[in-house]
Amino acid sequence: MSKDSKRMMTLQPLHFDVLIIGAGLSGIGAACHLRRECPSKKIAILERRSQIGGTWDLFRYPGIRSDSDMFSFGFDFRPWPGLKVLADGPAIRQYLNDTAEEYAISKDIHFNVELFRANWDNQKGLWILEGSDTVSGEPRRYSCKFLISCTGYYDHHRGYLPKIPGAEQFQGNYIHPQHWPELLDYQDKKIVVIGSGATAVTLVPALADRAEHVTMLQRSPSYVISVPAFDKLSARLLKFLPKSWVFKFARWRNVKIQRWLFKASKRWPRFMRNLFLKGVRKSLPKNYDMRHFTPDYNPWDQRVCAVPDDDFFKAIHAGKASVETGEIKTIGKTYIELQSGQRIDADIIITATGLNLQVLGGMQLCLDGERVPINEKLTYKAVLLEGVPNMSWVFGYTNAPWTLKADISARYICRLLRYMDKHEYDICLAEDTEGCSENNSVMSSLNSGYVKRGNHVLPRQGKKYPWRLLNNYEQDSKILLHAPIEDGILTFHTKQIPEEQTVQVSTVNKTEDMAAH
CATH class of the missing domain: 3.50.50.60 (FAD/NAD(P)-binding domain)
Structure with a gap:
């Protein structure tokens, strides 16, 4: 002993x-x-x-x-x-x-x-x-x-970090969001966020304001829906109802809405899929390639990503962000190369690749x-x-x-x-x-x-x-x-x-x- x-x-x-x-x-x-x-x-x-x-x-x-x-x-x-x-x-x-x-x-x-x-x-x-x-x-x-x-x-x-060919030779910052460097300077940098889940769609608009450009690189798309950033109905109700009543009602209402969306997605997957994609199409710039936002699975087979007031789509509209879909072939000193031959320049790579x-x-x-x-x-x-x-x-x-x-x-x-x-x-x-x-x-x-x-x-x-x-x-x-x-x-x-x-x-x-x- x-x-x-x-x-x-x-x-x-x-x-x-x-x-x-x-x-x-x-x-x-x-x-x-x-x-x-x-x-x-x-x-x-x-x-x-x-x-x-x-x-x-x-x-x-x-x-x-x-x-x-x-x-x-x-x-x-x-x-x-x-x-x-x-x-x-x-x-x-x-x-x-x-x-x-x-x-x-x-x-x-x-x-x-x-x-x-x-x-x-x-x-x-x-x-x-x-x-x-x-x-x-x-x-x-x-x-x-x-x-x-x-x-x-x-x-x-530690977060999940898949082995990507060439990652060791990348000369910029290579970061997993679970271990974010407190003093990271990303001003005017080209950033690639690898992933398509909640972390990725959160990072993209947050980084886009200061970065030169942010590319979300995904192997396959996720469902992304926009929700209001501010509860306007509750704000109105607070003007003439007690706070406890308003918040209790808001909780009941939101639970019911979430449950309905989940149940409807399981019962009428084709209808809900079309409904979600219609919302995305409306939020994106005209003629934007919808293949980047069209998953090959039904809603709620995986979690649905929510973004407030279209912030993710607004970054795309502004030209500060974009989405690419494809398999990574290798990572070079200053870029990521896809299996298609396309190269994406990068000063910083963020691996929003999930959890262990x-x-x-x-x-x-x-x-x-x-x-x-x-x-x-x-x-x-x-x-x-x-x-x-x-x-x-x-x-x-x-x-x-x-x-x-x-x-x-x-x-x-x-x-x-x-x-x-x-x-x-x-x-x-x-x-x-x-x-x-x-x-x-x-x-x-x-x-x-x-x-x-x-x-x-x-x-x-x-x-x-x-x-x-x-x-x-x-x-x-x-x-x-x-x-x-x-x-x-x-x-x-x-x-x-x-x-x-x-x-x-x-x-x-x-x-x-x-x-x-």
Whole structure:
């Protein structure tokens, strides 16, 4: 045993009732829900970074903003306070900080904690978490009765960077947006942004004002739709209605619109495809080559990119930006050459090529010292991890604003903890006894490149509910917020009772039946 390992084993863990991993949108939201609904619980948030924000603190590239409207992206218990539809990164960070302060969460955050192992000790009925301080290098040890992972689903240390022939000989700046240089000078530079997703369509107009020219180089197109930058209806309603009414209505309205767009895209894909492309054609300069904006897949097979007030298309109109579609043959010292033979001059290349998927922030999960193969596990109601006691996994929507699912998941966890306290249960466990696992992952409804690359690291999708993700806000809300906790699948017991005498809760109302309705 190494010296560091011995020090870790002798270190007395700091104990909490509930530990939350991650101080981003999901983690702050979960902590606030616990403060509101389970005030007696002693909680803490363990955060790898030095401040609140998660994704919104990590990404600092020009123009970074939400790709969902803020009324539905904000928390249900604390409405977004402004009228800007797609908010920028600094505004979102401020919103998270203000929320943490309002609910007295800030004092419960342990910053600079890099976790590398969480082990469930069955004899003690506790999670033991081991890590280190990212600043001092000192070991950190924690214990808790219930563990909540709010780490998102991608690697914060490195983004996805495909191997492109010749990249090593490029003489300019070669940048991934996840690691944006703070002092990058791009004034009057020729910039090529490789990619076609939300990051690329955000970067292009943000860089175009100062750059000589920005080219978005894509292998294949995405759907791009324009949304209003400012909520004019809510602004009018605020003149004669209370703010709380207006913001509640705006959230309800936007959730309904998003759900309709998604459902319509799945039910009438040809109609919605034509509708989206008609909007793009209207926004582009006359006779612009539509092949750059005509995907070869149906709407919402991948996420749809939203841009505020046509800003992306305005940059094209102004001649400050353009789009090229093709495969890269090689990168030279000052250019990119396509398979077609076309060359694009570049002083700066930005690889907006996506993310590397990762679960639990890279932390190892163990049960009595045995490693848990997360990529072989199911998720129960998309909140608990199959076969893992007293652990929740907060995972937002990929086909709607992330926070909609994160909010109702956190509220379900609060319901579960109150139920356990009421019945004096120490442990909850969800186990698949019917072999419901499929080969696809929980994100298989999307065919985006980063989902395909990360399929092997994510939990499995199930054949039926509660092991199958519904990606349906209306149904998820009914089940997580109102259906009985007891369903014949989730089991409870006290740590004093031997495992073979685990209490099986009787079925009151099958959630499977509710899901069918």
